[in-house]
Amino acid sequence: MRPSQHMRDLGVVQYGAPGLGEPARPFTLPDEWQSADTAVGQLLDAMERIRRAHDFSGKGLGVAAPQIGISRSAAVIQPPGADPIVLLNARITATSEEMDEKFEGCLSFFDVRGLVPRPLKITVETTTPEGQAVTTVYEHGLARLVHHEIDHLNGMLYTARMRAGVAPIPVEEYRQTGRPWTYEQ
Incomplete structure (x- = not known):
């Protein structure tokens, strides 16, 4: 079974499906806190199914x-x-001006990995269920994970961020599975 079929069987929408390439609708918080809580619960459930099937302990896991x-x-x-x-x-x-380029995978097309340039530091604003704005700074691998998921919320896949002329490689050719990204301190 192909990795993408496995993810499909775990409930992950696959590349080409409607909605994956469209911006997600924001929540009006606190009014829609129950809808937000339900969505987060569904994401945590999906994450647990995915983690039981695949080891993401090296780099982490994100689901939008x-x-x-x-x-x-x-x-x-x-x-x-x-x-x-x-x-x-x-x-x-x-975003920081300093960037790096690392291989990323995506649950929505898990058959390939792509070399993606991203900033080493990002500042992110989110909303709490109570409607308060919160700002957080993420660096290195965590910045990469968070940026990747925010791209999904904006209807963008990592392939849109890859350098021109660089194509994803089949997962069988990718040799860093399970190893954390490395960064100079």
């Missing part, structure tokens, strides 16, 4: 609501060795 068929602005990131991060109505407000 559009990837499970919910066109709302919610995502959950599971960093390596840390508690999940919930992103509601997330938007990037600042």
Whole structure:
């Protein structure tokens, strides 16, 4: 079975499906806190199914609501060795000029990996279920994970960020599975 078929069987919407390439609708918070809570619960359930089937302990795991068929602005990131991060109505407000390029995978087309340039540091604004704006700075691998999921909320796949002329490679050719990204301190 192809990796993408396995993800489809776990409930992950696959490349080409309607909604995956469209911006997700933000929540009006606090009015829609129950809808946001339900979406987050569904994301956590999906994440648990995916983690039972595949080891993401090296780099972490993220799932955005559009990837499970919910066109709302919610995502959950599971960093390596840390508690999940919930992103509601997330938007990037600042990025560092310093960038790097690392291979990324995506649950919505899990048969390939792509070399994606991303900023080493991002500032993200989210909304709490109570309607408060919260700003958080993410760096290195966590910045990469969060940026990838926010792209999903904006209807963008990582292939749109790859350099011109660079194509994804088949997962069988990718040799860094399970290893964390490395960064100079």
